[in-house]
Each structure stands twice: as structure tokens, then as C-alpha cells.
Amino acid sequence: MKFIDNLLDKLFTGNSNRAVIRENFTRSESEEQEVSLWLTGEEGEEVLKMIYDNYHFKRAGINKDPEVHVYHTSYANGFAVTYSQPFNTDTFTKLFLV
Incomplete structure (x- = not known):
């Protein structure tokens, strides 16, 4: 257990001297319109349905590409999608602009 504690202390130290970089994310009106059209179009609907289906497959113990990772712990509650075919x-x- 001591190894884990030491590792976590090194990863999450509160005394970090590193600079914090913050960048605001902005989208142009044309980018928003492009994403809206993609989302309501055939390709966007297919991608979202595929992620939806793979999420439920993963909960049933079935892995399909693109793989969906389900996080359900006291520290994280959500899912992630692997970038693959x-x-x-x-x-x-x-997907990140939706």
C-alpha cells in the first residue's frame, strides 16, 4: 500500500511549480453551423447511434469497435470513446464540438 501512496503523492502533489495553461475554446458561427448540419445529417446520426449501441454492448460485456469505456466509480461516472476505425x-x- 505504501507504494501506491507514494505514487499518488508524486502524481498529485499540491506543490507543483509548473505553470497552469488555460485556453478558452471558441467556435466560429460557421463551425457551429457545420457541426449542427453534421449532427442532424446521416453521418452524424450513424456515429451517435454507433456510440450509443456500443455503450450498451459494453455494459453487457461485449466489446465492439470503436470501443466505449464505461466509468462508474466513486471518482468517475461517465464514458469515453476510443479513437479507432x-x-x-x-x-x-x-464529437467534441457537439
Whole structure:
């Protein structure tokens, strides 16, 4: 247990001298419109349905690509999606702009 405590102390020290970098995320009106059209279009609906289905498959113990990771602990409650086929850079980026 001491090893874990030492590791966590090194990872999450409150005395960090590193600079905190904060960057506000902004989208142009044309980017918002593009994402809205993608989301309501055939490709956007297919991607969201695939993630939805894979989320429920994962909860049933079935892994499909793209893999969905379900977090349900006292520290985290949510899910993440692995960047893999059938995603490409464009579709994966648009997921974060939705």
C-alpha cells in the first residue's frame, strides 16, 4: 500500500511549480453551423447511434469497435470513446464540438 501512496503523492502533489495553461475554446458561427448540419445529417446520426449501441454492448460485456469505456466509480461516472476505425479525424473532432 505504501507504494501506491507514494505514487499518488508524486502524481498529485499540491506543490507543483509548473505553470497552469488555460485556453478558452471558441467556435466560429460557421463551425457551429457545420457541426449542427453534421449532427442532424446521416453521418452524424450513424456515429451517435454507433456510440450509443456500443455503450450498451459494453455494459453487457461485449466489446465492439470503436470501443466505449464505461466509468462508474466513486471518482468517475461517465464514458469515453476510443479513437479507432470507423472514426476519422473529422468525425472524431466533431464529437467534441457537439
